[in-house]
Amino acid sequence: MKFSYFPGCSLKGMGGAYETSLIAVMEALSVQLEELDDWNCCGATAYMSVDESKAFTLAARNLAIAEKKTDDLLAPCAACFLVLQKTQKYIKDYPEVGRVVRESLRAGGYDYAGSTRIRHPLDVIVNDIGLDTIKKTVKHPLKGLKIAPYYGCQVVRPYATFDHQDYPVTMDNLLKALGADVVHYPLKTKCCGGSLTGTLPEVGARLSNILIREAKRQGADLITTLCPLCFFNLDSYQDKMEGPEKITMPITYFTQLMGLAFGMPSSKLGLKRHIIPILPILKERQVAIA
Amino acid sequence: MTEKKEEIRTGFYICHCGHNIGSVVDCPAVVEYVKGLPGIAVSRDYKYMCSDPGQELIAQDIREQKLNRIVVASCSPLLHEETFRKATSMGGLNPFYFQMVNIREHDSWVHTDKNAATEKAMDMARAAVARVRFHRALEKKKAPIHPDVLIVGAGIAGIHAALTLANAGKKVYLVEREPTIGGHMAMFDKTFPTLDCAACILTPKMSSVKNHPNITMWTYSEVTSVDGYVGNFTIKVRHKPRYIIEDLCVGCMACIDACVFKQKFEDEFNQGLSKRKPVYIPFPQATPQVVVIDPEQCLKLKTGKCKESCAEACDRKAIDFNQKETIEEIKVGTVIISTGFKSFDAKKLPQYGWGIYPNVYTALEIERLVNASGPTGGDVVMRDGKHPKRIGIIHCVGSRDESTNKWCSRVCCMYSLKLAHLLHEHSEAEIYNFYIDMRTPGKSYEEFYDRLLKEGVNFVRGRVAEITDWAMNKDEEDHLVIRVEDTLAGFVRRIPVDMVVLATGLEAREDAQDVRRLFNIGCGGEGFFMERHPKLAPVDTFTEGIFIAGACQGPKDIPDTVAQAGAAAAQCLALIDAGAIELEPNTAFIDEQSCSGCKSCISLCPYTAITFDAVKKKAVINEALCKGCGTCVGACPSSSIIQNLYEDDQIFTEIEEVLAHV
Ligand SMILES: Cc1cc2nc3c(=O)[nH]c(=O)nc-3n(C[C@H](O)[C@H](O)[C@H](O)COP(=O)(O)OP(=O)(O)OC[C@H]3O[C@@H](n4cnc5c(N)ncnc54)[C@H](O)[C@@H]3O)c2cc1C
Numbered sequence: 001m002k003f004s005y006f007p008g009c010s011l012k013g014m015g016g017a018y019e020t021s022l023i024a025v026m027e028a029l030s031v032q033l034e035e036l037d038d039w040n041c042c043g044a045t046a047y048m049s050v051d052e053s054k055a056f057t058l059a060a061r062n063l064a065i066a067e068k069k070t071d072d073l074l075a076p077c078a079a080c081f082l083v084l085q086k087t088q089k090y091i092k093d094y095p096e097v098g099r100v101v102r103e104s105l106r107a108g109g110y111d112y113a114g115s116t117r118i119r120h121p122l123d124v125i126v127n128d129i130g131l132d133t134i135k136k137t138v139k140h141p142l143k144g145l146k147i148a149p150y151y152g153c154q155v156v157r158p159y160a161t162f163d164h165q166d167y168p169v170t171m172d173n174l175l176k177a178l179g180a181d182v183v184h185y186p187l188k189t190k191c192c193g194g195s196l197t198g199t200l201p202e203v204g205a206r207l208s209n210i211l212i213r214e215a216k217r218q219g220a221d222l223i224t225t226l227c228p229l230c231f232f233n234l235d236s237y238q239d240k241m242e243g244p245e246k247i248t249m250p251i252t253y254f255t256q257l258m259g260l261a262f263g264m265p266s267s268k269l270g271l272k273r274h275i276i277p278i279l280p281i282l283k284e285r286q287v288a289i290a
Numbered sequence: 291m292t293e294k295k296e297e298i299r300t301g302f303y304i305c306h307c308g309h310n311i312g313s314v315v316d317c318p319a320v321v322e323y324v325k326g327l328p329g330i331a332v333s334r335d336y337k338y339m340c341s342d343p344g345q346e347l348i349a350q351d352i353r354e355q356k357l358n359r360i361v362v363a364s365c366s367p368l369l370h371e372e373t374f375r376k377a378t379s380m381g382g383l384n385p386f387y388f389q390m391v392n393i394r395e396h397d398s399w400v401h402t403d404k405n406a407a408t409e410k411a412m413d414m415a416r417a418a419v420a421r422v423r424f425h426r427a428l429e430k431k432k433a434p435i436h437p438d439v440l441i442v443g444a445g446i447a448g449i450h451a452a453l454t455l456a457n458a459g460k461k462v463y464l465v466e467r468e469p470t471i472g473g474h475m476a477m478f479d480k481t482f483p484t485l486d487c488a489a490c491i492l493t494p495k496m497s498s499v500k501n502h503p504n505i506t507m508w509t510y511s512e513v514t515s516v517d518g519y520v521g522n523f524t525i526k527v528r529h530k531p532r533y534i535i536e537d538l539c540v541g542c543m544a545c546i547d548a549c550v551f552k553q554k555f556e557d558e559f560n561q562g563l564s565k566r567k568p569v570y571i572p573f574p575q576a577t578p579q580v581v582v583i584d585p586e587q588c589l590k591l592k593t594g595k596c597k598e599s600c601a602e603a604c605d606r607k608a609i610d611f612n613q614k615e616t617i618e619e620i621k622v623g624t625v626i627i628s629t630g631f632k633s634f635d636a637k638k639l640p641q642y643g644w645g646i647y648p649n650v651y652t653a654l655e656i657e658r659l660v661n662a663s664g665p666t667g668g669d670v671v672m673r674d675g676k677h678p679k680r681i682g683i684i685h686c687v688g689s690r691d692e693s694t695n696k697w698c699s700r701v702c703c704m705y706s707l708k709l710a711h712l713l714h715e716h717s718e719a720e721i722y723n724f725y726i727d728m729r730t731p732g733k734s735y736e737e738f739y740d741r742l743l744k745e746g747v748n749f750v751r752g753r754v755a756e757i758t759d760w761a762m763n764k765d766e767e768d769h770l771v772i773r774v775e776d777t778l779a780g781f782v783r784r785i786p787v788d789m790v791v792l793a794t795g796l797e798a799r800e801d802a803q804d805v806r807r808l809f810n811i812g813c814g815g816e817g818f819f820m821e822r823h824p825k826l827a828p829v830d831t832f833t834e835g836i837f838i839a840g841a842c843q844g845p846k847d848i849p850d851t852v853a854q855a856g857a858a859a860a861q862c863l864a865l866i867d868a869g870a871i872e873l874e875p876n877t878a879f880i881d882e883q884s885c886s887g888c889k890s891c892i893s894l895c896p897y898t899a900i901t902f903d904a905v906k907k908k909a910v911i912n913e914a915l916c917k918g919c920g921t922c923v924g925a926c927p928s929s930s931i932i933q934n935l936y937e938d939d940q941i942f943t944e945i946e947e948v949l950a951h952v
Pocket of ligand 1: 442443444445446447448465466467468471472473474475478480481482483511512513628629630631632633653654657701705708799801805839840841842846847848849851
């Protein structure tokens with residue numbers, strides 16, 4: 001299995017733990033990732049609201065580069081995943097958008113027919129590789145580890161390409177296959193605050209702290225995410241938590257947990273790149289760390 | 291194949307159909323145009339050709355002008371072909387010397403350009419006038435109608451139809467797949483809008499069915515094959531083994547008490563709200579009052595090893611572990627399909643939490659929970675053992691929803707009102723109904739809604755976004771929270787409740803497509819069986835002699851279901867009492883001279899109407915079985931199959947002439 005890989009800016013920066021663990025896990029599953037040549041920022045959601053056609057062109061440039069290869073395009077960051085999909089859909093559904101974008105691309109020597117398949121690694125791992133293979137690859141089941149599966153909003157909304165819009169279960173199933181206990185988590189697709197932590201930090205922090213409190217109430221040891229921005233918001237603002245009791249909750253990428261279960265050395269999984277340290281709870285639950 | 295040279299004298303009539311045709315097509319211009327066509331003796335227009343004077347015009351012209359061909363340009367043949375054929379024979383001419391042109395549905399209703407529409411009418415008229423020259427006199431064949439009727443599905447629709455027919459003296463086979471008859475209605479405690487007890491009105495009918503000398507009631511049975519045609523169907527019915535000899539069992543239930551199992555299997559009739567043993571009776575008034583053994587669960591049937599205490603307990607020796615499935619063949623003349631509906635699977639909308647939060651229920655589960663003979667005897671106690679103080683009923687779950695089913699399920703607003711009343715009566719809980727629009731059209735229905743408003747039920751307009759157990763504040767803790775945009779108040783509300791009821795919509799049965807194929811009828815896009823005409827033939831299908839009734843045709847309440855069941859029974863009676871039905875003579879026949887005996891037609895015929903005469907080495911078409919589909923005609927390599935009303939020279943002339951204009 002082979003994919004074109006679009007890391008996006010986050011995975012090269014604050015989401016570094018996501019990238020290292022993803023690459024390690026995919027290697028273990030014999031999936032080849034070829035980083036897209038000369039890729040650029042997808043524009044994230046912010047640019048869309050400033051200038052739509054430039055934002056679409058920016059994102060479409062990546063799609064045009066990917067189209068030259070026939071492989072599907074893997075976009076692990078939930079925002080990239082959404083923006084790329086949205087761009088593709090608008091180019092297809094609104095001929096005027098398509099015309100402007102194609103013209104701009106052509107000026108830069110690019111051409112985009114619209115055929116690139118955009119995939120999220122969670123979808124690929126569970127639906128293409130399959131849970132049977134995952135179970136076979138697990139060396140140290142994450143027994144006794146209670147996990148709140150947090151999807152965030154962007155990976156299933158508005159485009160529910162591989163799971164239910166309001167109540168996805170793909171990651172739940174993956175975590176169970178790793179041997180973990182998945183707690184009931186009613187806020188699994190509620191917003192983490194997104195970029196509000198940058199613009200209105202009190203509001204953003206309050207939203208992400210709601211998620212942490214609820215995970216605690218449901219008995220979770222940690223929260224797992226698939227989005228670098230969610231990870232950042234959840235991990236970084238716990239000191240801003242209001243209320244009497246102090247709660248801390250380690251945050252992980254699902255790929256880090258896969259790596260642990262696969263028995264990979266912690267150096268490959270970015271386990272030290274957390275503000276809320278993760279190692280104590282892993283030790284407490286006697287998760288084997290290679 | 292014109293029989294002898296005769297002078298063709300054609301009468302042409304164009305109908306204005308009031309404004310329907312007349313306001314778009316210039317009828318007088320068409321009349322003038324047709325006058326110039328070969329063989330035309332009369333060309334006229336008239337406001338309503340289908341009226342008595344219109345028909346008389348044709349008959350009179352045939353007599354006085356010695357017409358021998360008739361063409362009428364008007365509406366769809368589905369509507370009035372028979373009318374004009376009759377007018378043609380009133381004039382003394384064989385009715386098949388007639389041809390109809392549809393300039394309404396195919397022309398005036400679908401075009402706005404008057405000139406072009408008029409030209410199109412001329413083209414179509416020219417083609418018909420040319421075609422009708424090649425028509426021949428044909429005779430309609432009569433098929434006798436076997437007086438027995440098959441009814442498939444014994445919900446209230448099947449039950450009502452069966453009793454109507456049986457009371458009229460007809461013999462009915464009522465085939466039900468489940469171990470008991472009764473359908474959904476048997477699960478209800480009370481019925482809207484009168485709140486009369488469902489059992490009180492249904493169970494007497496169920497026992498009448500059982501005891502009626504004219505009804506053969508087969509439960510735990512299914513139709514496996516259907517052959518033949520109207521008046522003359524051969525049906526095979528499979529009886530699944532109950533492992534009980536029905537004639538011996540008296541329903542004393544001693545075997546159930548004796549069974550070694552605890553009650554540990556989901557009780558389907560109670561929607562899984564209680565448990566039963568592998569040997570069971572679905573509910574106290576089940577008809578027939580005969581137990582059934584589930585072979586997937588019974589120790590003896592699964593493993594062969596059990597001390598068989600049930601058999602020991604039965605002093606009538608009614609238990610028979612060796613029972614096998616049997617197939618029975620019957621002959622009937624007409625069929626009613628009344629297989630009902632299936633409730634929307636609430637799992638498909640996980641945001642409403644069914645299967646995730648124990649205190650979220652479907653409406654059918656609540657029907658059982660408030661039922662005096664239900665799993666709790668009518669006590670509204672939730673899965674967590676508590677009694678609810680506040681209940682939310684959510685309308686349109688799996689109805690009027692782009693992501694699931696687009697249609698309105700018609701009964702959910704009304705049954706939600708009913709359940710609001712019953713839940714309040716049984717629990718004194720405060721009740722909230724969440725609706726998009728209240729839909730209560732029906733006799734005394736709006737009044738029922740009014741009554742509920744006065745009873746103090748809260749109504750919130752808005753489609754519920756989600757049910758969650760995430761508490762935003764103290765008041766919400768340990769509750770289910772209903773999050774909804776209140777579109778009348780104009781803000782988002784979070785309403786904490788203890789219990790949630792999902793008013794799940796009505797869908798076609800999972801196997802509706804199989805049943806459709808079995809009986810050769812149609813399904814609409816939503817999967818419900820299709821009626822021949824939505825207004826004028828609501829219980830007919832496109833297959834002669836097969837009728838539909840009840841919720842299998844589309845979501846509907848009990849009054850409408852019963853009305854349809856009565857209508858379907860009346861349609862059967864009309865055929866049976868006529869004794870015979872005239873068949874369209876549009877069947878195919880073999881030209882023996884040129885048939886090479888290659889047999890290619892035989893396997894193609896969907897009605898197995900073609901056989902091979904081994905002596906003559908020619909194919910033979912059974913006219914009674916042929917439905918005139920034309921498949922063999924097109925496939926015959928030596929053009930040796932001819933179909934009445936669709937002969938080569940008729941069709942080719944028609945095509946040539948209709949295209950002559952281009
Ligand atoms: C929760 C709820 C509450 C309701 N409350 C009311 C109310 O208060 N008042 C009211 O007027 N209406 C009410 N309705 C509507 C009512 O249920 C229907 O109008 C009615 O049940 C339709 O009857 P039916 O005979 O067409 O179908 P069903 O009741 O579905 O019966 C069909 C029968 O056919 C059998 N069957 C199916 N397929 C086959 C097959 N292939 N071979 C043999 N047998 C087969 C089934 O087992 C079943 O016995 C309610 C509906 C729901 C969902």
